[in-house]
Amino acid sequence: xxxxxxxxxxxxxxxxxxxxxxxxxxxxxxxxxxxxxxxxxxxxxxxxxxxxxxxxxxxxxxxxxxxxxxxxxxxxxxxxxxxxxxxxxxxxxxxxxxxxxxxxxxxxxxxxxxxxxxxxxxxxxxxxxxxxxxxxxxxxxxxxxxxxxxxxxxxxxxxxxxxxxxxxxxxxxxxxxxxxxxxxxxxxxxxxxxxxxxxxxxxxxxxxxxxxxxxxxxxxxxxxxxxxxxxxxxxxxxxxxxxxxxxxxxxxxxxxxxxxxxxxxxxxxxxxxxxxxxxxxxxxxxxxxxxxxxxxxxxxxxxxxxxxxxxxxxxxxxxxxxxxxxxxxxxxxxxxxxxxxxxxxxxxxxxxxxxxxxxxxxxxxxxxxxxxxxxxxxxxxxxxxxxxxxxxxxxxxxxxxxxxxxxxxx
Amino acid sequence: xxxxxxxxxxxxxxxxxxxxxxxxxxxxxxxxxxxxxxxxxxxxxxxxxxxxxxxxxxxxxxxxxxxxxxxxxxxxxxxxxxxxxxxxxxxxxxxxxxxxxxxxxxxxxxxxxxxxxxxxxxxxxxxxxxxxxxxxxxxxxxxxxxxxxxxxxxxxxxxxxxxxxxxxxxxxxxxxxxxxxxxxxxxxxxxxxxxxxxxxxxxxxxxxxxxxxxxxxxxxxxxxxxxxxxxxxxxxxxxxxxxxxx
Numbered sequence: 013x014x015x016x017x018x019x020x021x022x023x024x025x026x027x028x029x030x031x032x033x034x035x036x037x038x039x040x041x042x043x044x045x046x047x048x049x050x051x052x053x054x055x056x057x058x059x060x061x062x063x064x065x066x067x068x069x070x071x072x073x074x075x076x077x078x079x080x081x082x083x084x085x086x087x088x089x090x091x092x093x094x095x096x097x098x099x100x101x102x103x104x105x106x107x108x109x110x111x112x113x114x115x116x117x118x119x120x121x122x123x124x125x126x127x128x129x130x131x132x133x134x135x136x137x138x139x140x141x142x143x144x145x146x147x148x149x150x151x152x153x154x155x156x157x158x159x160x161x162x163x164x165x166x167x168x169x170x171x172x173x174x175x176x177x178x179x180x181x182x183x184x185x186x187x188x189x190x191x192x193x194x195x196x197x198x199x200x201x202x203x204x205x206x207x208x209x210x211x212x213x214x215x216x217x218x219x220x221x222x223x224x225x226x227x228x229x230x231x232x233x234x235x236x237x238x239x240x241x242x243x244x245x246x247x248x249x250x251x252x253x254x255x256x257x258x259x260x261x262x263x264x265x266x267x268x269x270x271x272x273x274x275x276x277x278x279x280x281x282x283x284x285x286x287x288x289x290x291x292x293x294x295x296x297x298x299x300x301x302x303x304x305x306x307x308x309x310x311x312x313x314x315x316x317x318x319x320x321x322x323x324x325x326x327x328x329x330x331x332x333x334x335x336x337x338x339x340x341x342x343x344x345x346x347x348x349x350x351x352x353x354x355x356x357x358x359x360x361x362x363x364x365x366x367x368x369x370x371x372x373x374x375x376x377x378x379x380x381x382x383x384x385x386x387x388x389x390x391x392x393x394x395x396x397x398x399x400x401x402x403x404x405x406x407x408x409x410x411x412x413x414x415x416x417x418x419x420x421x422x
Numbered sequence: 423x424x425x426x427x428x429x430x431x432x433x434x435x436x437x438x439x440x441x442x443x444x445x446x447x448x449x450x451x452x453x454x455x456x457x458x459x460x461x462x463x464x465x466x467x468x469x470x471x472x473x474x475x476x477x478x479x480x481x482x483x484x485x486x487x488x489x490x491x492x493x494x495x496x497x498x499x500x501x502x503x504x505x506x507x508x509x510x511x512x513x514x515x516x517x518x519x520x521x522x523x524x525x526x527x528x529x530x531x532x533x534x535x536x537x538x539x540x541x542x543x544x545x546x547x548x549x550x551x552x553x554x555x556x557x558x559x560x561x562x563x564x565x566x567x568x569x570x571x572x573x574x575x576x577x578x579x580x581x582x583x584x585x586x587x588x589x590x591x592x593x594x595x596x597x598x599x600x601x602x603x604x605x606x607x608x609x610x611x612x613x614x615x616x617x618x619x620x621x622x623x624x625x626x627x628x629x630x631x632x633x634x635x636x637x638x639x640x641x642x643x644x645x646x647x648x649x650x651x652x653x654x655x656x657x658x659x660x661x662x663x664x665x666x667x668x
Contacts, residue, residue, distance in 0.1 A: 020515075149509050153507060156506070157532075
């Protein structure tokens with residue numbers, strides 16, 4: 013019975029114009045995104061060839077991450093150049109464009125397409141599955157047979173998920189294959205593994221919108237009402253809630269601005285340099301004092317920032333879109349956790365360079381950084397976000413089930 | 423299935439909605455194999471509520487609905503194996519062809535191994551034009567959809583058939599064809615419960631006719647009774663009078 017309903021849902025989708033228009037639109041968006049982001053990536057690779065430090069230079073800079081084509085995240089921050097000097101670590105801004113208009117809009121990466129566009133597509137797949145059938149009378153006709161309402165709901169969910177998942181994987185696969193024809197784009201086996209996990213996460217994210225669509229469809233009598241309600245919920249989940257948490261957190265945790273930090277560092281530097289002159293050459297002691305003080309200020313700044321980020325992330329998790337983006341970017345190596353870890357590694361690198369006294373002699377050790385494994389990411393909070401995403405799925409599906417059981421089919 | 427075996431049975435069936443409206447007031451009726459029972463009544467009399475209760479779409483306030491001896495509210499999945507349903511204005515799946523619709527509902531009705539020829543045979547039986555078999559249902563007229571609706575009921579081959587105002591909106595020719603199909607199903611021993619506004623059709627096809635008013639079954643007549651009585655007059659008289667349960 014379940015198979016019959018699943019097949020019917022798939023056939024119903026395949027025979028509708030809505031399905032083809034939506035899938036075509038998604039394909040155009042995904043291909044365009046991959047093309048645009050791949051060009052951006054190649055531009056960053058070219059930049060990296062220019063700024064790549066020579067052996068012995070006290071500079072930490074990571075090569076561009078090919079997965080940033082799919083999830084840009086904090087890639088610009090992660091791949092910027094960290095230069096060591098007497099004051100400590102000087103950061104150079106990441107790659108920027110002269111076109112300021114770009115700053116007003118988020119990077120149209122694959123993750124953005126999934127988060128915004130495909131989540132809407134998933135809603136369109138589910139929004140009228142119950143209410144429209146009631147309007148058309150087919151719900152009564154179906155339930156006049158030996159079909160339980162739970163089976164009907166699960167069949168509809170599964171059928172539509174397959175209808176959504178197959179073109180999604182197919183389009184992404186074709187896009188990836190085309191990307192690989194370009195010799196400038198190279199992704200390792202581990203990169204493919206990470207991408208596979210991101211795709212599975214994307215599917216879980218889309219499935220929850222499908223469940224939400226079915227749920228709202230089962231609590232409304234008319235498909236038009238269902239659509240309006242869902243659009244409101246969707247805009248809240250995808251656009252409003254992920255930003256609200258950040259704004260609230262900012263009111264709770266006060267963090268000095270980066271500019272204030274920079275000013276303070278410069279003040280310490282000026283003070284110690286002047287004291288070096290008055291102290292007649294005890295340069296080493298003043299450099300040590302300067303570094304210790306700057307380290308303390310920076311540690312304090314990072315501690316407060318980490319607290320702000322943690323609170324923002326926790327509050328933002330009220331929206332599944334936030335949890336999805338956090339996990340997907342962490343897996344891609346462009347997430348907040350990776351950025352924070354990189355900064356800690358840069359501080360360690362700086363200490364190592366200072367301890368070995370290789371800052372000025374051109375024999376500084378190379379900065380070596382390895383992205384965290386998926387296992388580590390999961391252990392460091394990723395698992396919670398994945399579980400949270402799945403919990404949203406279960407909650408919406410259970411709510412849909414409860415609604416379908418009580419649904420007045422007349 | 424033996425003749426005179428009761429297939430559909432409503433015992434002391436009542437339905438009061440959450441807003442307090444009493445839609446059905448202690449109804450007792452039964453439909454035997456090979457019998458057509460027509461429920462007549464004005465809008466809101468309780469005809470469709472009775473059918474909805476038989477299908478388990480709404481729970482009764484009191485009483486039971488038995489299909490082939492199985493209580494629809496206790497074991498709905500088992501009870502529904504023995505009943506087919508034709509509604510007033512079924513749209514079906516517009517993007518599917520007639521055959522695809524029939525295939526889907528046949529599988530739901532427990533007939534997983536039927537093929538194209540079986541579907542064509544049933545559609546021919548309900549006089550659906552051959553050219554419509556592989557046409558999308560969204561291009562169908564109401565009459566064609568109703569024929570397809572009845573073919574869905576026919577292919578299930580259940581001992582009981584519930585019809586909710588099936589001839590409403592049909593042209594006279596289509597209604598006549600529909601009546602012929604019902605006569606054949608009756609001959610096959612199906613127990614048919616049909617709600618309708620159409621007094622003349624009810625008189626022609628019904629073995630028993632019940633008149634409903636304000637949720638009560640106020641009158642019941644057999645085909646034999648109606649040889650000597652005027653159904654139209656009885657109906658109008660009952661519509662004017664205060665309801666009294668049979």
